[in-house]
Amino acid sequence: MLVFTTHSSGLIGLIWIFLFFQNAFSIHPVTGRTGHGVHPRLEIRELAKDRDQFNLYLLGLQRFQAMDQNDMLSYYQIAGIHGRPYKEYDGVPGVHSSGGYCPHVSNMFMPWHRPFLALFEEALLRKVDEIVDQFPAGATRNRYRSAADKLRVPFWDWAMNAPQGENVVPRQLTDEFVSVTSPNGDQTISNPLYSYKFNPLNTNDMGGYPYTVWQNTLRRPTSRDGNAKSNTQQFVSMMDSNQKSLHDRMYGLFTRAAPFVEVSTECVGNGCGNDVSHDSFESVHDVIHIISGGNTGGHMYLLDFSAFDPVFWLHHANVDRAMALFNFLYPDTYVEPGRQTQDNFQWSRGQVKNAWTPLKPFHSNSNGDFWMAKDIKDPSVFGYTYPELTNGATTSSVRSAINRLYQPQSSSSSRRRSLFPGNSTVSVYTNGTGSDREYMLNVVGEKFALGGSYAIYFFLGECDLEDMSSWGDCPGFVGANGVLAPSGGVTMNGTTVTGLVPITSALHDLHLGGYLDSLDEDVVEAFLSLRLHWVVVKVRSNSGTSCQKSLSNTIEGGRRNPHRRSCPGT
Numbered sequence: 001m002l003v004f005t006t007h008s009s010g011l012i013g014l015i016w017i018f019l020f021f022q023n024a025f026s027i028h029p030v031t032g033r034t035g036h037g038v039h040p041r042l043e044i045r046e047l048a049k050d051r052d053q054f055n056l057y058l059l060g061l062q063r064f065q066a067m068d069q070n071d072m073l074s075y076y077q078i079a080g081i082h083g084r085p086y087k088e089y090d091g092v093p094g095v096h097s098s099g100g101y102c103p104h105v106s107n108m109f110m111p112w113h114r115p116f117l118a119l120f121e122e123a124l125l126r127k128v129d130e131i132v133d134q135f136p137a138g139a140t141r142n143r144y145r146s147a148a149d150k151l152r153v154p155f156w157d158w159a160m161n162a163p164q165g166e167n168v169v170p171r172q173l174t175d176e177f178v179s180v181t182s183p184n185g186d187q188t189i190s191n192p193l194y195s196y197k198f199n200p201l202n203t204n205d206m207g208g209y210p211y212t213v214w215q216n217t218l219r220r221p222t223s224r225d226g227n228a229k230s231n232t233q234q235f236v237s238m239m240d241s242n243q244k245s246l247h248d249r250m251y252g253l254f255t256r257a258a259p260f261v262e263v264s265t266e267c268v269g270n271g272c273g274n275d276v277s278h279d280s281f282e283s284v285h286d287v288i289h290i291i292s293g294g295n296t297g298g299h300m301y302l303l304d305f306s307a308f309d310p311v312f313w314l315h316h317a318n319v320d321r322a323m324a325l326f327n328f329l330y331p332d333t334y335v336e337p338g339r340q341t342q343d344n345f346q347w348s349r350g351q352v353k354n355a356w357t358p359l360k361p362f363h364s365n366s367n368g369d370f371w372m373a374k375d376i377k378d379p380s381v382f383g384y385t386y387p388e389l390t391n392g393a394t395t396s397s398v399r400s401a402i403n404r405l406y407q408p409q410s411s412s413s414s415r416r417r418s419l420f421p422g423n424s425t426v427s428v429y430t431n432g433t434g435s436d437r438e439y440m441l442n443v444v445g446e447k448f449a450l451g452g453s454y455a456i457y458f459f460l461g462e463c464d465l466e467d468m469s470s471w472g473d474c475p476g477f478v479g480a481n482g483v484l485a486p487s488g489g490v491t492m493n494g495t496t497v498t499g500l501v502p503i504t505s506a507l508h509d510l511h512l513g514g515y516l517d518s519l520d521e522d523v524v525e526a527f528l529s530l531r532l533h534w535v536v537v538k539v540r541s542n543s544g545t546s547c548q549k550s551l552s553n554t555i556e557g558g559r560r561n562p563h564r565r566s567c568p569g570t
């Protein structure tokens, strides 16, 4: 009896030790959605046209968001890799106690987010598979099975012209409720694309107020207390007024045969891999974060919280698509070594990272190896592609897709906007011959000048600068440049970011409307020095704050003949 007991407890002990080690050292290799063929991620409005796929996507997302937050494949834990709660994922320790794993203002910005999205896609589609198995066996289940095999996460193209009569922000993202066909029948559910509900909200994970009281993700919150609601109308109108600028910027980036590091990251100098002050996909990407979150600190506004908002995943799928299209068009340029400009959970500022750097915490196999930028240049390794790259795509077919989607349109009278209401005109300037010259505002700013995210909003007409909520509808508003920074007072001086806001289309409209005599350089320059205003808006202020002296702001009208202005009123 005694022998038996000893033997038994020893065995239990061994099993316990085995389970402990298995749990402590089990590794989850990120596979993406592989094993079901390579299928395109679709634009959200295209996906919505496929009833079965879209139905499964919504049901899967709902189930994914409702998972136990202790599960490493839950929506909560995967979103949490990006910023808060600053915890290690899949047993991959960090070197800093603050910040998430994600690199920004970095040559690794685009590559790192690719396995991040692949992990999200893989975990979401596992939930979709579970739902398919709940449908009645036979024809119905088979139909959903084949829809699930083709389903990939959608992207939201915020740069293309919205379909006739629609807004840039698709309804699929803003409807609070949505109808689905579940295995139990037709239902109306809370739209999992509108907001993510923490279940439960773990205040220890959230850093501080108001994220410790906001039970669900918010866009442009109406207040900074527990009663805050999303201001969807403002989100929609701000995106509408920025689309033209985003549209023209994407075209500029796709048509610029520049090194990948130059178009992909907004960092400049300090050995970060890019020494050219120009536009970048990262800088364009910041604008969507800033507008979606809003200066009242909605989740998308801050790196720490942005990945919890469902729109993050559609936004970043579009950024990933930009990377895929650019890499397809310019196959000879890719990630080059670059010094990191910021500390994050896994890396320190100053370290040089390259295409062979492990992209943590994304394991590529169960031996503990990690995905590297060199291995993920082709998205099909994760089982997906994009519509423009299917059906035997060639350089010329991709180019024509980009022309169709993003080529700046010459203004026609139907697109004319009256920028100056009332009798005011700009007639003080002399006449000149028009030109095809392009004009853009080149913004060079200190990333951490204001100790957090900020946006610069540009105006060429009279808008009520005190009332931010009116800007989206004000025709004088020409575009914004957002600078996304971690919260929590992380400050690393000397990190410079750059971005461009094209204003050629706006100047054309002014010219057609009779407010600008010509597009000659001297005329435009004089006009800009009179009419160009900008407002810097920082999180935690409810109205625009005046431009701050600490922000190094270089505004260049035209590229050959730059003129500089100091901040208004300083």
Ligand SMILES: [Cu+2]
Binding pocket: 082, 102, 103, 104, 113
């Ligand atoms: Cu990120």
